Amino acid sequence: MREKVLILDFGSQTCQLIARRVRELGVYCEIVPHDISADKVSQAAPVAIILSGGPASVRADESPSMDAAILEMDIPVLGICYGMQLLGQLLGGVVEKHTGGEYGPATLLVDKPDELFADLENRLDVWMSHGDLVRELPDGFETLAHTDDCHVAAMGNAGKKIYGVQFHPEVVHTTRGKEILRNFLFRVAGCSGGWTMAGFIAEEVARIKETVGDGHVICGLSGGVDSSVTAALLNRAIGERMHAVFVDNGLLRAGEVEQIERYFQHDFPLNMQTVDARKEFLDALVGVTDPERKRKIIGKVFIDVFSRTAKGLGKIDFLAQGTLYPDVIESVSASGGPSATIKSHHNVGGLPDELGFKLIEPLRELFKDEVRRLGAELGLPANLVNRQPFPGPGLAVRIIGEVTEERLEILRAADLIVQQEMENWEGYDEIWQSFAVLLPVKSVGVMGDERTYANVAAVRVVTSLDAMTADWARLPHDLLGRLSARIINEAHGVNRVVYDISSKPPSTIEWE
Numbered sequence: 001m002r003e004k005v006l007i008l009d010f011g012s013q014t015c016q017l018i019a020r021r022v023r024e025l026g027v028y029c030e031i032v033p034h035d036i037s038a039d040k041v042s043q044a045a046p047v048a049i050i051l052s053g054g055p056a057s058v059r060a061d062e063s064p065s066m067d068a069a070i071l072e073m074d075i076p077v078l079g080i081c082y083g084m085q086l087l088g089q090l091l092g093g094v095v096e097k098h099t100g101g102e103y104g105p106a107t108l109l110v111d112k113p114d115e116l117f118a119d120l121e122n123r124l125d126v127w128m129s130h131g132d133l134v135r136e137l138p139d140g141f142e143t144l145a146h147t148d149d150c151h152v153a154a155m156g157n158a159g160k161k162i163y164g165v166q167f168h169p170e171v172v173h174t175t176r177g178k179e180i181l182r183n184f185l186f187r188v189a190g191c192s193g194g195w196t197m198a199g200f201i202a203e204e205v206a207r208i209k210e211t212v213g214d215g216h217v218i219c220g221l222s223g224g225v226d227s228s229v230t231a232a233l234l235n236r237a238i239g240e241r242m243h244a245v246f247v248d249n250g251l252l253r254a255g256e257v258e259q260i261e262r263y264f265q266h267d268f269p270l271n272m273q274t275v276d277a278r279k280e281f282l283d284a285l286v287g288v289t290d291p292e293r294k295r296k297i298i299g300k301v302f303i304d305v306f307s308r309t310a311k312g313l314g315k316i317d318f319l320a321q322g323t324l325y326p327d328v329i330e331s332v333s334a335s336g337g338p339s340a341t342i343k344s345h346h347n348v349g350g351l352p353d354e355l356g357f358k359l360i361e362p363l364r365e366l367f368k369d370e371v372r373r374l375g376a377e378l379g380l381p382a383n384l385v386n387r388q389p390f391p392g393p394g395l396a397v398r399i400i401g402e403v404t405e406e407r408l409e410i411l412r413a414a415d416l417i418v419q420q421e422m423e424n425w426e427g428y429d430e431i432w433q434s435f436a437v438l439l440p441v442k443s444v445g446v447m448g449d450e451r452t453y454a455n456v457a458a459v460r461v462v463t464s465l466d467a468m469t470a471d472w473a474r475l476p477h478d479l480l481g482r483l484s485a486r487i488i489n490e491a492h493g494v495n496r497v498v499y500d501i502s503s504k505p506p507s508t509i510e511w512e
């Protein structure tokens with residue numbers, strides 16, 4: 001059985017960050033709701049448990065708690081922030097409101113290194129964010145560290161292997177946070193590590209082989225990272241019995257079809273076919289200007305084309321999807337309530353049930369950065385695994401107003417220039433997305449001695465961590481100048497370029 005850590009989610013925004021840190025240390029972990037029963041924990045047989053932070057106060061009525069029997073199971077536990085206060089309360093200590101609270105950077109003074117702070121300095125930069133504190137320790141616990149504002153900033157019961165830290169070791173501002181987590185996992189809990197992408201591939205290939213047997217799998221290949229890695233993994237497991245279908249909807253960027261075909265027919269050959277459905281999509285979009293209608297139409301035509309292709313392939317048993325871990329975590333709402341909403345993922349969403357596919361989702365345990373590492377480990381080209389996200393409805397949501405062949409041509413030419421210039425810029429790796437948008441506005445210009453009345457293009461370049469929030473990129477003026485000059489000169493039909501300086505929120509990344 002795979003070595004596993006469970007992270008009990010008390011609604012902290014950094015819960016996923018804890019999980020990523022643990023995995024970066026080579027230990028597999030899963031996020032579970034805070035009210036998981038002791039029985040379920042026993043079935044999962046974790047080597048350690050981490051209690052996340054959370055926005056509530058343990059002193060409030062109905063604040064999220066946990067099955068206290070879990071603390072009697074001889075499993076090492078680390079409570080972080082709210083998690084430490086909960087340990088304090090459940091084990092018989094006293095938790096009080098902290099007058100004024102403690103937010104932001106603080107200096108941690110280690111009083112007793114114990115295993116948790118072994119081999120670390122006794123003054124550490126940490127990041128705090130708490131309104132309560134542990135005033136009196138539970139029996140059997142010792143204070144391991146304090147700050148000026150918090151006399152129990154870390155506590156431990158070495159015999160029971162239960163520890164609590166008031167600060168957040170998972171954030172980068174706690175400079176030695178990763179070492180503290182490493183100490184907990186390896187010294188306290190005795191983890192052996194070894195969760196690697198190579199190991200994951202071996203396990204997952206075996207699992208896919210067993211699930212699929214001698215059946216056949218269809219996989220919608222969009223050219224994005226998730227579907228590409230899904231297809232590559234299936235290819236490793238079942239070879240030709242994986243049928244990757246790449247639908248050319250006519251809404252792709254310049255050279256994209258050729259690029260995807262080069263990747264998957266030559267560089268990393270797998271059983272893929274391109275379905276040319278350009279006319280079908282563009283015909284369905286005639287006269288449509290409303291963004292949501294565009295999306296609906298594109299989604300529906302995709303399903304028609306994909307279903308038809310699947311039928312044409314003969315007997316297909318499974319549909320593979322690139323669902324990722326953040327989409328399947330039962331998340332706890334920010335108020336701390338156990339809302340347990342599971343987001344459904346719709347890569348190839350809404351396929352009719354009568355097709356009778358069973359679903360396989362080989363990436364459902366992974367975070368995005370792990371998917372990229374998996375892709376690299378499988379041998380996919382670096383520029384494929386590091387690709388920027390591209391929306392399913394493609395250029396249709398970057399042409400504001402009606403989508404026509406002529407406007408697609410103009411946008412493709414402008415967008416290609418943005419891609420080229422951005423890729424040549426040294427700051428490109430910091431960019432989340434960079435693209436052009438064609439506006440439904442014409443403006444007056446002058447070229448040579450001629451008056452022009454032509455299109456306006458916007459350039460959108462953003463930085464982001466997860467697309468939930470984003471900021472416009474502060475590009476150097478000479479790069480902006482080059483983008484503008486080249487688009488006006490080379491993308492015929494554009495005589496004015498504007499740069500989008502809106503952040504998300506209140507704007508969104510895409511214009512539609």
Ligand code: XMP
Nearest residue numbers: 295389390391392393467504508509510511
């Ligand atoms: P917004 O515009 O909502 O975009 O800030 C957030 C991220 O999602 C992408 N996006 C889409 N992806 N289908 C997709 O597959 C869509 O309809 C869609 N709309 C936006 C967008 O490119 C950004 O990465």
